[in-house]
Amino acid sequence: MIILTGNDLKSGAVVWWAGVDWSLHVAEAVDVGDQAASIAAREEAARRVNAPYSIDALRDENGVRPAHIKDRIRALGPTVRPDLTLKPADPEAGNWVI
Amino acid sequence: MYQYDRFDQAMVDARVEEFRDQCQRRIEGKLTEDQFKPLRLMNGLYLQLHAYMLRVAIPYGTLSGPQMRALGDIADRFDRKYGHFTTRQNIQYNWIKLEEAPDILAALAKVEMHAIQTSGNCIRNISSDHFAGAAADEVTDPRPYAELLRQWSSFHPEFSYLPRKFKFAVIASETDRAAMRLHDIGINIVRGHNGDLGAAVYVGGGMGRTPMIAPLIRDFVPLDQLVTYAEACLRVYNRYGRRDNKYKARIKILVHELGAEEYTRQVEAEFAHLLAQNIEPPIAELERIKAHFAQPAFMPGDVETSQPDVGDGKFAVWVDRNTHPHKQSGYASAVISLKPVGGIPGDATSDQMRLMAALGEQYSFNELRVTHTQNIVLPHVRKADLFALWQQLEAAGLGTANLDQVGDIIACPGLDYCSLANARSIPVAQRISERFAANGKGDTLGELKLKISGCINACGHHHAGHIGILGVDRKGVENYQLLLGGSEAQDTSLGKITGPGFSEDGIIDAVETAADVYLRERQDGERFLDTYRRIGMDPFKEALYG
Numbered sequence: 001m002i003i004l005t006g007n008d009l010k011s012g013a014v015v016w017w018a019g020v021d022w023s024l025h026v027a028e029a030v031d032v033g034d035q036a037a038s039i040a041a042r043e044e045a046a047r048r049v050n051a052p053y054s055i056d057a058l059r060d061e062n063g064v065r066p067a068h069i070k071d072r073i074r075a076l077g078p079t080v081r082p083d084l085t086l087k088p089a090d091p092e093a094g095n096w097v098i
Numbered sequence: 099m100y101q102y103d104r105f106d107q108a109m110v111d112a113r114v115e116e117f118r119d120q121c122q123r124r125i126e127g128k129l130t131e132d133q134f135k136p137l138r139l140m141n142g143l144y145l146q147l148h149a150y151m152l153r154v155a156i157p158y159g160t161l162s163g164p165q166m167r168a169l170g171d172i173a174d175r176f177d178r179k180y181g182h183f184t185t186r187q188n189i190q191y192n193w194i195k196l197e198e199a200p201d202i203l204a205a206l207a208k209v210e211m212h213a214i215q216t217s218g219n220c221i222r223n224i225s226s227d228h229f230a231g232a233a234a235d236e237v238t239d240p241r242p243y244a245e246l247l248r249q250w251s252s253f254h255p256e257f258s259y260l261p262r263k264f265k266f267a268v269i270a271s272e273t274d275r276a277a278m279r280l281h282d283i284g285i286n287i288v289r290g291h292n293g294d295l296g297a298a299v300y301v302g303g304g305m306g307r308t309p310m311i312a313p314l315i316r317d318f319v320p321l322d323q324l325v326t327y328a329e330a331c332l333r334v335y336n337r338y339g340r341r342d343n344k345y346k347a348r349i350k351i352l353v354h355e356l357g358a359e360e361y362t363r364q365v366e367a368e369f370a371h372l373l374a375q376n377i378e379p380p381i382a383e384l385e386r387i388k389a390h391f392a393q394p395a396f397m398p399g400d401v402e403t404s405q406p407d408v409g410d411g412k413f414a415v416w417v418d419r420n421t422h423p424h425k426q427s428g429y430a431s432a433v434i435s436l437k438p439v440g441g442i443p444g445d446a447t448s449d450q451m452r453l454m455a456a457l458g459e460q461y462s463f464n465e466l467r468v469t470h471t472q473n474i475v476l477p478h479v480r481k482a483d484l485f486a487l488w489q490q491l492e493a494a495g496l497g498t499a500n501l502d503q504v505g506d507i508i509a510c511p512g513l514d515y516c517s518l519a520n521a522r523s524i525p526v527a528q529r530i531s532e533r534f535a536a537n538g539k540g541d542t543l544g545e546l547k548l549k550i551s552g553c554i555n556a557c558g559h560h561h562a563g564h565i566g567i568l569g570v571d572r573k574g575v576e577n578y579q580l581l582l583g584g585s586e587a588q589d590t591s592l593g594k595i596t597g598p599g600f601s602e603d604g605i606i607d608a609v610e611t612a613a614d615v616y617l618r619e620r621q622d623g624e625r626f627l628d629t630y631r632r633i634g635m636d637p638f639k640e641a642l643y644g
């Protein structure tokens with residue numbers, strides 16, 4: 001699948017296109033197919049996102065997994081600070097990145 | 099240390115308001131990201147992997163107690179209670195909101211700090227010896243000259259759009275503690291034959307994708323012509339440095355392609371031309387700056403104080419490893435390691451920053467330094483106070499005694515934070531420091547400088563590590579190249595790649611294997627680097643690849 005990501009303009013937070021709005025959780029990302037460029041242009045023009053780009057990802061029983069490690073780290077947070085990730089209570093969360 | 103005059107303050111305050119307006123216009127949609135990006139970068143604001151990142155300049159690494167405290171307070175108010183001290187002697191905040199960035203700059207301006215020229219193709223923060231003004235071996239305090247160059251280069255209209263970024267280092271001792279020859283311009287202040295001070299000028303060094311050691315292009319520039327000479331060096335670069343290819347745009351490529359001799363000839367011609375224009379700042383300005391760096395009121399006649407016996411010898415080890423000889427008898431420079439076993443190199447919490455601020459005020463004449471090795475220095479500590487200082491550091495987890503040891507690792511933020519990264523640096527540093535603490539070998543290795551970069555940009559100085567590690571991307575999987583034999587000290591050398599790269603697990607084992615070869619082969623008094631230089635790469639390759 002192809003998913004769309006970027007950063008929230010004001011907070012800088014990593015966000016994922018979830019169909020009607022942006023989500024902090026990659027699990028909610030939807031397949032944008034060949035619509036990536038048009039959604040990105042529209043959302044960027046509306047200042048709902050900054051520097052959007054599309055990436056390859058896989059959907060499996062554990063949810064949506066970006067193909068590249070860089071985007072998996074963006075999705076979770078720094079692997080060296082589990083307390084600052086989106087899953088601070090899950091010590092195994094970092095394994096998802098590798 | 100230097101204090102702003104009304105011109106400095108007015109400039110910085112005006113810049114805060116200008117940036118506030120620019121941020122507001124971006125948020126309101128009056129500026130596109132393409133228009134805004136160069137403006138935010140001029141104020142040190144990057145968009146990184148997880149959020150905006152703000153890089154704050156710490157000129158030549160010198161900070162007062164209130165400035166360090168303000169950095170801690172900013173981490174609390176605007177970030178996630180920590181900051182990262184960098185190899186450029188700066189600090190970076192990782193979780194900045196665009197809408198709050200102007201308020202952070204305003205908070206910085208209150209303590210005479212800013213983020214100007216911490217990004218972009220301009221002259222960046224000028225680095226220096228972290229023991230400047232204190233080191234027993236310096237010929238003078240290099241910081242007044244670094245400050246003069248800082249003032250000359252701040253908003254210099256001719257050098258705001260150079261072909262690429264540009265970095266100076268200024269030192270004043272034979273021992274190089276600032277990687278001087280790995281800068282675009284390295285200046286070493288030396289004493290000439292007639293007893294006068296002057297600058298030996300090295301141009302065209304750097305790390306990154308094409309590492310080069312800067313050649314000496316002039317062995318003595320009178321200090322009252324230093325700015326003019328620097329201007330001449332920059333002018334030749336600005337005129338002929340390549341702008342068509344960003345990978346060939348640094349001055350090191352120009353000096354290399356022209357040859358040091360031809361580059362020097364052009365600089366000398368420009369220098370002669372500029373001398374006639376009389377652009378050098380008046381001596382009175384240098385004297386005004388120097389007055390800010392007057393020697394603190396050291397206590398006269400202070401005697402050497404013996405170390406108290408605390409039983410387990412930890413304090414004695416810390417004194418041995420983490421203090422440095424001071425020019426004033428009875429004093430020492432104390433290094434606070436930001437590298438606890440398994441910790442994140444260079445990170446400090448807001449509480450730790452405030453504690454270090456207080457300790458700087460109490461024990462070091464209100465002065466602290468950031469080292470390019472991502473530690474903090476209290477430059478002027480009475481030896482009689484070292485024990486009390488160490489006890490407070492120990493209690494706060496800041497008493498690690500590992501300066502220049504295998505655990506004192508330089509690591510860039512790498513793929514955990516940096517959008518340019520190929521691989522993570524920090525976990526590798528953590529695992530190596532844990533490995534050598536657990537197996538006890540760390541204490542037997544002596545000086546071993548290990549440096550890790552997450553990509554070829556080499557912010558982690560991997561080319562200059564006795565052992566260097568470079569993270570690369572091998573088909574989407576992190577992979578690590580091992581380098582041996584680099585040095586950023588006065589015996590500057592560039593490390594050589596051992597051979598094929600390693601996985602994350604493999605690189606930890608590989609570093610231990612290289613250390614084992616050293617332990618097996620070393621002769622009396624040899625550091626890892628000395629042994630490597632004597633026996634060469636082959637025994638290491640043999641052990642690593644069989």
Ligand code: SF4
Pocket residue numbers: 510511512513516517518519520551552553554555556557558
């Ligand atoms: S070396 Fe590369 S990964 Fe590390 S901080 Fe610099 S640009 Fe980022």
